[in-house]
Amino acid sequence: xxxxxxxxxxxxxxxxxxxxxxxxxxxxxxxxxxxxxxxxxxxxxxxxxxxxxxxxxxxxxxxxxxxxxxxxxxxxxxxxxxxxxxxxxxxxxxxxxxxxxxxxxxxxxxxxxxxxxxxxxxxxxxxxxxxxxxxxxxxxxxxxxxxxxxxxxxxxxxxxxxxxxxxxxxxxxxxxxxxxxxxxxxxxxxxxxxxxxxxxxxxxxxxxxxxxxxxxxxxxxxxxxxxxxxxxxxxxxxxxxxxxxxxxxxxxxxxxxxxxxxxxxxxxxxxxxxxxxxxxxxxxxxxxxxxxxxxxxxxxxxxxxxxxxxxxxxxxxxxxxxxxxxxxxxxxxxx
Amino acid sequence: xxxxxxxxxxxxxxxxxxxxxxxxxxxxxxxxxxxxxxxxxxxxxxxxxxxxxxxxxxxxxxxxxxxxxxxxxxxxxxxxxxxxxxxxxxxxxxxxxxxxxxxxxxxxxxxxxxxxxxxxxxxxxxxxxxxxxxxxxxxxxxxxxxxxxxxxxxxxxxxxxxxxxxxxxxxxxxxxxxxxxxxxxxxxxxxxxxxxxxxxxxxxxxxxxxxxxxxxxxxxxxxxxxxxxxxxxxxxxxxxxxxxxxxxxxxxxxxxxxxxxxxxxxxxxxxxxxxxxxxxxxxxxxxxx
Numbered sequence: 001x002x003x004x005x006x007x008x009x010x011x012x013x014x015x016x017x018x019x020x021x022x023x024x025x026x027x028x029x030x031x032x033x034x035x036x037x038x039x040x041x042x043x044x045x046x047x048x049x050x051x052x053x054x055x056x057x058x059x060x061x062x063x064x065x066x067x068x069x070x071x072x073x074x075x076x077x078x079x080x081x082x083x084x085x086x087x088x089x090x091x092x093x094x095x096x097x098x099x100x101x102x103x104x105x106x107x108x109x110x111x112x113x114x115x116x117x118x119x120x121x122x123x124x125x126x127x128x129x130x131x132x133x134x135x136x137x138x139x140x141x142x143x144x145x146x147x148x149x150x151x152x153x154x155x156x157x158x159x160x161x162x163x164x165x166x167x168x169x170x171x172x173x174x175x176x177x178x179x180x181x182x183x184x185x186x187x188x189x190x191x192x193x194x195x196x197x198x199x200x201x202x203x204x205x206x207x208x209x210x211x212x213x214x215x216x217x218x219x220x221x222x223x224x225x226x227x228x229x230x231x232x233x234x235x236x237x238x239x240x241x242x243x244x245x246x247x248x249x250x251x252x253x254x255x256x257x258x259x260x261x262x263x264x265x266x267x268x269x270x271x272x273x274x275x276x277x278x279x280x281x282x283x284x285x286x287x288x289x290x291x292x293x294x295x296x297x298x299x300x301x302x303x304x305x306x307x308x309x310x311x312x313x314x315x316x317x318x319x320x321x322x323x324x325x326x327x328x329x330x331x332x333x334x335x
Numbered sequence: 336x337x338x339x340x341x342x343x344x345x346x347x348x349x350x351x352x353x354x355x356x357x358x359x360x361x362x363x364x365x366x367x368x369x370x371x372x373x374x375x376x377x378x379x380x381x382x383x384x385x386x387x388x389x390x391x392x393x394x395x396x397x398x399x400x401x402x403x404x405x406x407x408x409x410x411x412x413x414x415x416x417x418x419x420x421x422x423x424x425x426x427x428x429x430x431x432x433x434x435x436x437x438x439x440x441x442x443x444x445x446x447x448x449x450x451x452x453x454x455x456x457x458x459x460x461x462x463x464x465x466x467x468x469x470x471x472x473x474x475x476x477x478x479x480x481x482x483x484x485x486x487x488x489x490x491x492x493x494x495x496x497x498x499x500x501x502x503x504x505x506x507x508x509x510x511x512x513x514x515x516x517x518x519x520x521x522x523x524x525x526x527x528x529x530x531x532x533x534x535x536x537x538x539x540x541x542x543x544x545x546x547x548x549x550x551x552x553x554x555x556x557x558x559x560x561x562x563x564x565x566x567x568x569x570x571x572x573x574x575x576x577x578x579x580x581x582x583x584x585x586x587x588x589x590x591x592x593x594x595x596x597x598x599x600x601x602x603x604x605x606x607x608x609x610x611x612x613x614x615x616x617x618x619x620x621x622x623x624x
Contacts, residue, residue: 020461025473032477132355139610143603145553147560147573148595151580155588274468278557292469293561296476304473315464 003328010323014316021312022074022305026067029301039299040083070305079306084298089306092291097310098181099169099287104276106184106203107210108269115215116261119222123230123257124249131223138216146275150209150282157205164204167284171198206283214272221264222257229257259330266322270315352615359611363545366604373419381413385570393587403589406582411575411589415597418570423601425486425565426551430544433490437497444498445505455498463495471554475563485564489554493547504539508532538616545609549602556598572598 036059037050054060061069073080079089122131158166165171170183176195179186184203187196229235230253238248277289284290288307295303349357372380382401389408396403402411444455462470471492478484508514508531517527558564559573567574572594579590 016457017461017464020458021465024462028473028477033479135355139606140603143549143599143606145556145595145598145602147557147576148591148598151576151583151591151595155583155591159584159586270464270466274466277469277472278560281561292472296472296563299476308469308473311469312465315466319464 003324006327007320007324010320014320017316018309018312022071022309023067025305025308026070029305030063032299032301036083036301039301040086074309079309080302082295082300082303082306084295084300084303089303092303093288093306093310094181096287096291097314098183099285100273100276100280100289101314102182102184102203103206103210103279103285103287104269104273106207107214107272107276108265110207110211111214111218111268111272112265114211115218116222116258118215119219119224119261120226120254120257122219123223123226124253126227126230134219138219141212142216144213146209146213147278147282149213150205150279153205153209154282165202166205167282169199169202169285170195171202174198206279206285209279209282210272210275213275214268217271218261218264218268221267222261225260225264226253226257228260229253232256259326262322262326262329266319269318273311273315348615352611356611356614359607360615363604363606363608363611366600367545367608370419370423370601370604373416374423377417377420381410381416383410383413385409385414385417386568393582393585393590395587396589402593403587405575405579405590411593414570414575415572415594418572418575419597419601421482421565421569421571422552422555422559422573422598423548425482425489425555425571426548429486429489429493429555430547430551432486433493434497434540434543434547436490436494437501440494441498441501442505445502446509452502456502459495459498463499467492467496468554468557471558472561472563475558480563480566482565485555485558489551489558492554493550497543497547500543504536508535541616542609542613545605545612549605549609552598552601552605 036057037053041050041053051060059066070080077090079093081087082089082092085092118134122134125131154166157164170176174195176183176186176192177190179189183199184196187193187199230249235248235252238252243252276287277292279285280287280289281293288310292304292307294300295307349360352360387409389404389410391400391404392408393406394400394404394408400410400412402415404410405414440455440459444452471488474488474491475485478488514527514531517531522530555564555571556573556576559571559575560577562574562577564573565571567578576591576594576598579587579594582590
């Protein structure tokens with residue numbers, strides 16, 4: 001009951017965030033060069049009708065009025081109609097968002113599995129060999145642009161070794177009932193293990209790219225968080241009580257040290273969402289990033305607004321989720 | 336009463352730092368210096384004309400063309416050396432501009448506090464949790480193609496980060512005891528800013544700028560890679576990589592490997608420099624850890 005209340009308050013607190021983002025994008029779109037009508041119907045459309053359509057779409061009204069209409073529609077979950085695809089924006093987004101989510105979440109999982117233990121060990125064995133090696137490795141990986149890593153993977157694993165497919169999301173003959181849209185989960189639910197294996201081989205390189213580029217950030221944040229905890233008074237007390245080193249570190253240190261790590265996982269997620277745009281382009285994945293690029297280049301105003309709204313929603317939900325997990329994991333947090 | 340001049344300078348700090356930081360700063364400085372030479376002397380040291388078409392198209396690396404040639408027969412090495420002006424120049428201007436704006440907004444917000452601070456925080460936090468690269472993409476398209484527009488887009492995209500950094504610094508300084516003590520002694524605002532706040536900012540500034548250069552270079556080359564940065568034929572690194580990518584399937588790997596290598600070297604240099612300087616210039620942080 002209490003947790004439910006906490007989640008609700010967190011979500012209510014997120015409203016201004018989404019509102020600010022959407023407002024800024026709405027006004028940015030007003031500055032964007034190009035006429036929506038021309039984008040919809042092409043240059044050679046008779047000008048007599050243009051004014052009529054403009055009036056019907058409400059584009060001839062003052063900006064503040066358009067803005068209020070936009071917000072009103074948004075409140076009802078209506079993101080408008082895509083200028084290029086001529087279908088509701090929300091429908092198009094619903095088709096593609098699982099692709100992005102699948103890549104982002106699997107990449108985050110990989111980064112967490114490797115980065116967090118790496119940070120913990122580096123902090124515990126501070127100034128030891130592992131600490132130095134992981135520090136140098138982190139710095140090195142951090143310095144590799146994601147698009148370069150992705151292309152090198154394509155070149156190496158795809159073209160030279162031929163182990164993994166270098167583009168797309170599934171083989172042409174792929175057929176899976178659409179339940180969640182996430183191929184991994186759908187194939188398990190449908191008990192289709194061939195599809196599951198295929199999904200994994202296609203997901204491997206994008207996931208590896210996103211995961212590897214996020215490891216440095218996560219391991220450094222974990223290391224710093226653990227170091228903070230290891231210097232706390234209660235750690236000294238535990239040591240003075242004569243507790244064995246393992247108990248001190250894994251029972252007292254880890255439970256406290258991992259709390260800030262939960263927060264940094266949220267930050268990492270936001271950051272790697274930017275990377276998915278590039279990964280989707282390189283691996284030809286039909287996700288939100290590809291849709292965003294296409295809409296940006298085609299000046300599809302409504303679609304751009306819609307995609308930004310969805311990205312905002314995803315990060316806000318993720319951050320709220322992180323806060324809730326944090327509150328659940330830390331008994332000191334009052335909610 | 337004469338004030339004793341502070342005896343701490345860069346050389347004493349360098350000597351006092353652990354070996355690992357010393358190595359990082361030295362290697363980082365060497366990389367940065369090489370890049371600086373590329374940026375300033377670019378056109379004079381390229382082995383070939385970066386814009387000159389030859390019949391020697393898509394040639395693999397050889398003694399004449401150390402990094403091979405592209406589909407129009409242009410020497411890749413020359414293009415990349417010349418392109419450092421765009422990749423690094425834009426990054427530097429963007430970082431400077433963004434830091435300047437962040438300094439005004441952040442220190443103002445942190446110093447005055449109150450409702451102004453609350454509103455600023457609300458806006459900046461909203462922008463901060465949004466992936467900055469996606470924000471930059473939208474900004475670049477809104478502002479239109481071109482060098483200045485790209486620069487502006489990157490610097491605006493980085494403002495939330497700089498704002499939060501400067502604001503928290505300002506607040507932490509404001510609450511330090513010695514500032515209070517100086518005030519009691521009758522020191523004016525300007526004196527405090529000049530003698531205490533500025534030196535504090537400056538020691539952090541080096542770290543922030545070199546870290547910013549790394550992400551700035553990443554942003555500009557990322558935009559170039561997506562075809563939204565500096566348009567060809569300008570040899571910006573990301574743009575080069577983007578056009579080279581079309582020849583990857585044909586086995587012309589050098590068109591992808593070398594532009595990325597330049598970006599990597601630049602980022603490595605800046606990252607090493609910031610990491611080393613961070614430990615060196617903030618010994619208190621080091622001791623606390």
